[in-house]
Amino acid sequence: MAFRKNDEPTPVYYQLQVEIKNKIESGEWKSGSMIPPERVFTEEYQVSVGTVKKALSNLVNDGYLLRKQGKGTFVTGTSLRREQLRYYRLFNHFHDESPKIDVKLIDIQPVKGDKQINRYLNLKPSQSLFCVKRVLLTATTPLIYTVSYLPQHLFKELDRLPRDLFEKELFYLILEENYAVSTVSNQELIGAIAADEDMARFLEVEVESPLVSIEMLSYTYKERPYEYRLSYCQTRTRKIFREY
Amino acid sequence: MAFRKNDEPTPVYYQLQVEIKNKIESGEWKSGSMIPPERVFTEEYQVSVGTVKKALSNLVNDGYLLRKQGKGTFVTGTSLRREQLRYYRLFNHFHDESPKIDVKLIDIQPVKGDKQINRYLNLKPSQSLFCVKRVLLTATTPLIYTVSYLPQHLFKELDRLPRDLFEKELFYLILEENYAVSTVSNQELIGAIAADEDMARFLEVEVESPLVSIEMLSYTYKERPYEYRLSYCQTRTRKIFREY
DNA sequence: GCTCATTTGTTCGTATGTATC
DNA sequence: TGATACATACGAACAAATGAG
Numbered sequence: 001m002a003f004r005k006n007d008e009p010t011p012v013y014y015q016l017q018v019e020i021k022n023k024i025e026s027g028e029w030k031s032g033s034m035i036p037p038e039r040v041f042t043e044e045y046q047v048s049v050g051t052v053k054k055a056l057s058n059l060v061n062d063g064y065l066l067r068k069q070g071k072g073t074f075v076t077g078t079s080l081r082r083e084q085l086r087y088y089r090l091f092n093h094f095h096d097e098s099p100k101i102d103v104k105l106i107d108i109q110p111v112k113g114d115k116q117i118n119r120y121l122n123l124k125p126s127q128s129l130f131c132v133k134r135v136l137l138t139a140t141t142p143l144i145y146t147v148s149y150l151p152q153h154l155f156k157e158l159d160r161l162p163r164d165l166f167e168k169e170l171f172y173l174i175l176e177e178n179y180a181v182s183t184v185s186n187q188e189l190i191g192a193i194a195a196d197e198d199m200a201r202f203l204e205v206e207v208e209s210p211l212v213s214i215e216m217l218s219y220t221y222k223e224r225p226y227e228y229r230l231s232y233c234q235t236r237t238r239k240i241f242r243e244y
Numbered sequence: 245m246a247f248r249k250n251d252e253p254t255p256v257y258y259q260l261q262v263e264i265k266n267k268i269e270s271g272e273w274k275s276g277s278m279i280p281p282e283r284v285f286t287e288e289y290q291v292s293v294g295t296v297k298k299a300l301s302n303l304v305n306d307g308y309l310l311r312k313q314g315k316g317t318f319v320t321g322t323s324l325r326r327e328q329l330r331y332y333r334l335f336n337h338f339h340d341e342s343p344k345i346d347v348k349l350i351d352i353q354p355v356k357g358d359k360q361i362n363r364y365l366n367l368k369p370s371q372s373l374f375c376v377k378r379v380l381l382t383a384t385t386p387l388i389y390t391v392s393y394l395p396q397h398l399f400k401e402l403d404r405l406p407r408d409l410f411e412k413e414l415f416y417l418i419l420e421e422n423y424a425v426s427t428v429s430n431q432e433l434i435g436a437i438a439a440d441e442d443m444a445r446f447l448e449v450e451v452e453s454p455l456v457s458i459e460m461l462s463y464t465y466k467e468r469p470y471e472y473r474l475s476y477c478q479t480r481t482r483k484i485f486r487e488y
Numbered sequence: 489g490c491t492c493a494t495t496t497g498t499t500c501g502t503a504t505g506t507a508t509c
Numbered sequence: 510t511g512a513t514a515c516a517t518a519c520g521a522a523c524a525a526a527t528g529a530g
Contacts, residue, residue: 011517037495048519053496061305069496070526188486191479192436192454210436210454215483235435239459242432242486255498281514292500297515313515314507 012047016055024064024075025221031077031182035065038073078176078183099138099238105166106133106202108159110152117149120217121225128152130159134166135202143238145202148229155179172218175227181220189215195232203234212240256291261299268308268319269465275321275426279309282317322420322427343382343482349410350377350446352403354396361393364461365469372396374403378410379446387482389446392473399423416462419471425464433459439476447478456484 023029041052056073059065067073111131118125129149136144148171150158155175165174175181191213200207214231233240267273285296300317303309311317355375362369373393380388392415394402399419409418419425435457444451458475477484 013517039495050520051518054517056496067496068526069524070494070528072495072527186488189483190434190456190486191483192456192477194454210438212434212436212456233436239433239435242434244430244488257498283514294501295499298498300515311515312507314509314513316508316514 012045013051013054013058016041016045016047016052017058020055020059021062021064027180029075030180031075031176034072034074078172098241101136101138101143103167103171104135104137105163106135108132108163108166110159111149114149117228120228121149121151123151130155132158132166132171134171138238141237142203142234144231144233145199146229146231148227150175150227154181154226181226183218184221185219185223187217187219191215193232195234199232203232205234205236209234211235256289257295257298257302260285260289260291260296261302264299264303265306265308271424273319274424275319275420278316278318322416342485345387346381346383347411347415348379348381349407350379352376352407352410354403355393358393361472364472365393365395367395374399376402376410376415378415382482385481386447386478388475388477389443390473390475392471394419394471398425398470425470427462428465429463429467431461431463435459437476439478443476447476449478449480453478455479 020029020035023035029035038049038052038056041047041055042049045052056065056067060067064076065073066076109131111129113123113125113127113129115125117129118127121129128151130152132146132148132150134146134148135142136146152158155178161174161178172183176183192210193213195203195205195207195209195211197207199205199211200209203211205211212231212233212235214229214233216227216229216231217225218227218229220226264273264279267279273279282293282296282300285291285299286293289296300309300311304311308320309317310320353375355373357367357369357371357373359369361373362371365373372395374396376390376392376394378390378392379386380390396402399422405418405422416427420427436454437457439447439449439451439453439455441451443449443455444453447455449455456475456477456479458473458477460471460473460475461469462471462473464470
């Protein structure tokens with residue numbers, strides 16, 4: 001299909017940009033794979049190199065593509081799209097080093113849908129979820145207790161995956177590799193609460209201790225939410241770092 | 245001064261980009277003002293339009309410039325650089341509307357330097373600070389109690405500014421307009437603490453209530469810190485919203 | 489180690505369109 | 510209307526990185 005000049009007001013490079021973006025978001029061009037070289041676009045759409053370059057360069061800025069001289073143009077995966085998609089960065093002071101974080105899986109269970117959670121995830125109230133409980137720790141000090149909810153229909157047999165996978169790999173990488181869900185954005189609501197007995201046990205603090213609570217929604221392409229997560233953080237030794 | 249081709253490996257557009265960025269960061273080209281048109285750069289540096297366009301376009305992406313067809317190229321101010329430099333966005337639930345926030349100034353006082361704070365602000369231990377205490381509230385509900393520290397030598401006579409200015413304008417705008425300090429980035433350390441008597445009084449909560457505590461460092465150009473702020477947030481009705 | 493084809497990166501120069509005043 | 514300024518698009522040439530043979 002060809003572009004017609006002086007027909008519609010939207011620039012040619014932008015139309016091409018949208019077409020490519022759609023192929024990525026629809027999954028036709030998968031995360032990590034190489035897309036056709038500039039030359040192919042110029043021939044197929046009968047436009048100049050500069051126009052193709054502009055479209056591709058914009059998609060690099062938007063985080064969809066990576067280009068490497070001599071190699072080609074590649075679809076960005078979650079970890080490449082955001083160098084720092086470490087949900088939790090923990091520091092004692094500004095300018096500290098971020099410590100290594102270990103993950104302990106508590107359990108994964110299929111659960112019934114919850115009215116509020118299903119609404120956040122754009123699901124019907126009846127649809128079922130998986131509930132994943134984990135503890136994040138440095139050395140032997142537990143720092144964060146997280147409870148994630150994911151739709152069962154998107155993550156089939158999530159509870160059949162080997163348990164140690166969850167303790168070795170980052171959660172969003174597991175989802176990307178096994179279910180081709182690429183993380184594009186996150187929203188958080190941050191609050192403070194007093195620890196209940198569950199939290200106190202997992203985080204090894206006293207009941208009623210002040211904790212940071214984080215409600216998180218993770219989105220994939222097309223602004224589709226795929227995970228609702230509750231996190232509880234004890235911040236006596238390490239605080240949560242954000243930069244913007 | 246002219247660029248020589250094939251002399252140094254760094255691209256011409258990048259050299260030009262750095263030169264322009266320096267003029268902005270040094271204050272030679274002030275926030276909001278128009279910079280020379282493309283034509284002037286092409287003549288002065290003997291490069292083509294495309295090269296100038298690339299340099300300028302990169303600085304637009306980095307948030308330093310704004311370009312408007314038919315008008316010109318302008319240096320971005322803090323509020324333009326980041327459409328959402330609202331330090332605190334408060335929500336009950338995801339997708340809520342952000343409420344209007346009022347500010348009540350408690351006091352501004354000159355104080356002696358503090359070892360740790362002065363280190364964060366890259367000051368000698370002896371240099372004095374201003375301490376600004378404020379309460380942020382919606383309607384009549386106090387939400388956040390903040391204590392800011394700013395170096396006296398940068399913000400001369402800050403305590404002489406009319407008090408009601410602090411209750412009408414955003415803090416970073418006051419600093420930008422009166423002291424030409426443009427906010428480029430922020431770092432935060434988020435933790436949870438139990439309210440002490442001061443916090444409890446200002447936030448109208450009970451002593452020992454869990455609060456979110458935020459340590460914030462604000463930076464201007466050249467990664468120079470200019471404000472250290474401690475915030476205490478009661479999050480029973482409104483939570484702190486973050487998106488990334 | 490060298491050469492060659494492929495692919496992206498940089499730069500030039502030109503022409504035309506469009507928004508602003 | 511005209512002058513100015515940025516936006517879009519074309520096409521060409523050469524540079525630089527990569528990988529295969």
